[in-house]
Amino acid sequence: MESNRLFILSQTPSLANHFISELRDVTVQKDSLRFRRNLERLGEVMAFKISETLPYAEQTIQTPLAQAQQTLLQEFPVLATVLRAGLPFHQGFLNYFDHSTSAFVGAYRVEGGRQLSVHLDYMATPHLEDKILILVDPMLATGKSLVLTYKDMLRFGTPKRIIIAAIIASPEGVAHVHEQIPEAELWLGALDDHLNEHAYIVPGLGDAGDLAFGEKNEKVQ
Numbered sequence: 336m337e338s339n340r341l342f343i344l345s346q347t348p349s350l351a352n353h354f355i356s357e358l359r360d361v362t363v364q365k366d367s368l369r370f371r372r373n374l375e376r377l378g379e380v381m382a383f384k385i386s387e388t389l390p391y392a393e394q395t396i397q398t399p400l401a402q403a404q405q406t407l408l409q410e411f412p413v414l415a416t417v418l419r420a421g422l423p424f425h426q427g428f429l430n431y432f433d434h435s436t437s438a439f440v441g442a443y444r445v446e447g448g449r450q451l452s453v454h455l456d457y458m459a460t461p462h463l464e465d466k467i468l469i470l471v472d473p474m475l476a477t478g479k480s481l482v483l484t485y486k487d488m489l490r491f492g493t494p495k496r497i498i499i500a501a502i503i504a505s506p507e508g509v510a511h512v513h514e515q516i517p518e519a520e521l522w523l524g525a526l527d528d529h530l531n532e533h534a535y536i537v538p539g540l541g542d543a544g545d546l547a548f549g550e551k552n553e554k555v556q
C-alpha cells in the first residue's frame with residue numbers, strides 16, 4: 336500500500352500472486368477457460384479486500400433458535416465494467432457483491448501507438464448519484480478507457496465514492512487516473528514497469544480481451 340489512494344495486492348504475498356502469474360504465463364494463458372477463471376478469481380479476491388473498507392452496521396438476524404447480531408454492509412456498491420475483457424473480472428466482483436447493480440460500457444482502443452484514442456459507444460448504467468461506484472477493468476494501460484468511461488458515467492449522477500480496480504497497471508495509467516480523477520481510489524493486482532510503443536503494458540500479460548474471448552476481427556465490412 337503506497338498511499339491512501341493506491342493499494343497494490345501483490346505487495347502483500349498471497350494466493351492472488353498465483354492467479355496473476357497464471358494470467359501472465361505465456362503457456363498457461365493459452366487455456367482460455369483458466370484465463371477467464373483467473374480474472375474472475377481476482378475479482379473475488381479484490382471484492383473481499385475492498386469490502387473491508389466499506390461502511391457496515393449492526394443488524395439482527397432471526398435464526399431458527401434465537402436472534403444473532405451481525406455486522407453487515409450498509410449498502411452494496413454499483414459495479415461497472417468495460418467490455419470485453421472486463422466481463423470475467425466483473426463476474427468475480429458480482430459473485431461476492433451479490434446484491435449489487437451493474438453498469439456496462441462499450442469502450443475500445445483505436446490504434447495509434449502511445450497516442451491512441453478510445454471509442455466509447457455503449458453505456459447501460461443505474462443511477463449513480465451518491466452511490467459507491469467500483470469501476471472494474473483488468474488492464475490499466477494508458478488509462479484513457481477508464482477516464483473516458485468514468486467521465487461519461489457522470490451524466491448519470493455523481494458517486495460519493497469512486498474505486499477503480501485493475502489487475503495489471505502501468506505507471507503511466509496510474510498517473511493519468513490520479514490526474515484526471517483525483518477523487519478515485521485505485522486498487523491494483525500489480526503495478527508493472529512501463530508501456531511499450533503500442534501502449535501495451537510490459538511485462539503485462541498481452542491482450543486480455545483476446546486471451547479471454549479470442550482475437551477480434553478488426554475489419555469493418
Ligand SMILES: O=P(O)(O)OC[C@H]1O[C@H](OP(=O)(O)OP(=O)(O)O)[C@H](O)[C@@H]1O
Binds near residue numbers: 475
Ligand atoms: O488504459 P487503456 O490504454 O485505455 O487500455 C486498457 C483497455 O484495454 C483493454 O481493452 P481493449 O480496448 O483491448 O478491448 P477488449 O477488451 O475488447 O479487448 C482493457 O480491457 C481496457 O479496457
Ligand SMILES: O=c1cc[nH]c(=O)[nH]1
Binds near residue numbers: 420474535539543
Ligand atoms: O497491455 C495491455 C494494454 C491494454 N489492453 C490489454 O489487454 N493489454
Ligand SMILES: [Mg+2]
Binds near residue numbers: 545
Ligand atoms: Mg483487448
